[in-house]
Amino acid sequence: MAANSEDIYRNLSADDYEAAPIVVESVCPNCEENGETRIMCTAIPYYKAVILMSFECPHCAYKNNEIQSGEAVQEHGNELVLRVQKQEDLRRQLVKSEYASIEIPEIELTIPSKSQPGEVTTVEGVLQRVHQGLSQDQEKRRLLDEESAIQIDAFLKRLEGLMDLKENWTLKLRDPTGNCYIQNPDVRHVDARCIISHYHRNLEERKMLGLAADDEVEEETLAPAFESYEDAKNEVLHFGTSCPNCHAQTSVNMKPTDIPFFQTVIIMSLHCEHCGYKSNEVKSGGAIKPQxxxxxxxxxxxxxxxxxxxxxxxxxxxxxxxxxxxxxxxxxxxxxxxxxxxxxxxxxxxxxxxxxMGDSAExxxxxxxxxxxxxxxxxxxxxxxxxxxxxxxxxxxxxxxxxxxxxxxxxxxxxxxxxxxxxxxLGLNDMKVENYGELENLAEEDEEEGESTDAK
The missing domain is CATH 2.60.120.1040 (ZPR1, A/B domain)
Incomplete structure (x- = not known):
């Protein structure tokens, strides 16, 4: 009989003696001797199911900790942009998966996806990990490549300046799994310094997550042509897609409809026949209003x-x-x-x-x-x-x-x-809407002149 997910991902409790970690013998990446990896599957609110892993080598004392999400990949990826201005921003807790990438534009720092394991840390902890990683081999670099060591020393000073908040800086966290979070210090109010957005994964990210085959290519989906807008309202459109739950091929049904005394909206519905997953979404079908x-x-x-x-x-x-x-x-x-x-x-x-708000909260x-x-x-x-x-x-x-x-x-x-x-x-300041027809006519005239010149 298949195991229930509730039996695998148990809530941690001091009275639960059955929630002992699984011990697996594994090779130490430092000295290549055998060490022990302890694996604990648990469920914590909001981040839901997680897999905690801790490795320790008795021969060289090497230690390593990692957290992986036990949840399915979310329907959309998410991107968080945090403006770090106060000490409380450095203390914000941060959750990231191994597929997340981190960017700090002020110092041109980019941590690509799959270069670090998933972890629960703080914003300051992200900088400390980078600082520790660059500092550990500095003595060897000074002997082998002094110029590189000097450049890294200068970069480490800039990192220390960010940790001391000598200047405001920006942390960008992009996770195609949709399972990354940055703590809001006050959940009752809008986080004025953190912007959260969701996006559709591109083909490269889908391949990285195993949601698309390695040889799959991006295909353009052409919408059917209708003689009039009213014909489109009477037709249900079907678009092929992958189920966000089981990743099998299914379709999204989309239909525009009118809300009385308001405007047109677009209703989108997905029902996977393989796993029974359902999803419904409504989008505004009208243009951005003047006010x-x-x-x-x-x-x-x-x-x-x-x-x-x-x-x-x-x-x-x-x-x-x-x-x-x-x-x-x-x-x-x-x-x-x-x-x-x-x-x-x-x-x-x-x-x-x-x-x-764990045990350490006031x-x-x-x-x-x-x-x-x-x-x-x-x-x-x-x-x-x-x-x-x-x-x-x-x-x-x-x-x-x-x-x-x-x-x-x-x-x-x-x-x-x-x-x-x-x-x-909203991107309205960059839109060019005035004299658009005149610009289009000029472009057509230039194209015709070019064709006549080529003919001559």
Whole structure:
């Protein structure tokens, strides 16, 4: 009978004597004598299942520790950009897999994927590991290649300057498995110095993760042609893809549809016939609106919790009564209800606080987070009135009105002009939209002149 995943990845407990590590004899990479590798499979909140490995050689005292994710590869890769400005940023806990790459642009440092094992460390620990790795052979370099040793000494001083925060610097963490995290010091508020984004893996990353064959080539998917936009709305499109759970070939169904009193949205659905995995996603089908939109919903009745909500990837959420701020990238775009949005927020905050608040956390901090989650439960159970503010700079988020097309007394809409920073984040400042037709005509004329010159 196949083993249950709960039996393999056990929660660590002082009373659980069966959760002893597995001891495997293995060769020491330092002296090539036999040592021992201890393997422990456990489950920790938010990072879920992990495999802990520790090697120790009794002959040369060499030690090595490693952590690997026991979870399946996520549907999308993720990229985190942290602006390190304070001492608390250096103390942030960081989780990375062996496939993650790290970049620090200020000192032109790049740590490629699969060059380091997966680990749970801190932001400062990343610099310390690089510093330790470059320092260990410096005495030999000074004898064999003095010029290289001098350059490395200068680089080590720059590393020490970053650890002492003599200047602000940026840490970029990109993980195609989607299993990397950087701690948010205050889970109730938007992390102003850390930007999280999700992306579709390219072919090279899929090959590295074993999700694509080595001889596979990128194929262009051509969308079917329709005579009119209305024909596209009446047709369900099918696109071939790999299942994010079992990696078998399946298809994604996509169909545009209209939301009454709003705009067109694109519904995407995946159902794998091999493993039964299901995934649903909703994207805004319209262009970025000329103005941003702020939607304010007052939760007073059961009907308010049942309102439909379309939240885009750029939409931020705020609840003033409990001092909660959630950034747009924290929760992916989704079509749900007010209750579903609150429940998803609570689950994510609960998971983050459980993982990053271990035995070393202060009791006051634990009590504060517990009290905060209790208040969120009270809002969902209508024991506490609250106001949800959805702020979307693209203007493409939507909250159902209970009295449409008339005004809703518990739903307010406010349109505003985006700032330069918001336009820059959306990529609007770099778009050339003026005189586009004239530029296109000039390009066609130049092409015709070139053809006539070649003919002559």
């Amino acid at each position: 941003g939109c702020k939607l304010t919903v007052r939760i007073e009745k059961d009907l308010d919790l049942a309102r439909d909500v379309l939240k885009t990837d750029t939409c931020a959420m705020r609840i003033p009564e409990i001092d909660l701020e959630v950034g747009g990238a924290a929760l992916c775009g989704r079509f749900t209800t007010i209750e579903g949005l609150l429940t998803a927020t609570k689950e994510q905050l609960d998971a983050q606080s459980s993982f990053f 009791n006051e901090e634990k009590a504060e987070v517990t009290n905060f989650l209790t208040k969120l439960d009270d809002i969902i159970a209508l024991r506490m009135p609250a106001t949800i503010i959805l702020d979307d700079p693209t203007g493409c988020s939507y909250v159902q009105s209970l009295t449409a097309p008339l005004d809703d007394s518990r739903l307010d809409k406010e349109f505003y002009t985006r700032s330069y920073e918001q336009n820059d984040e």
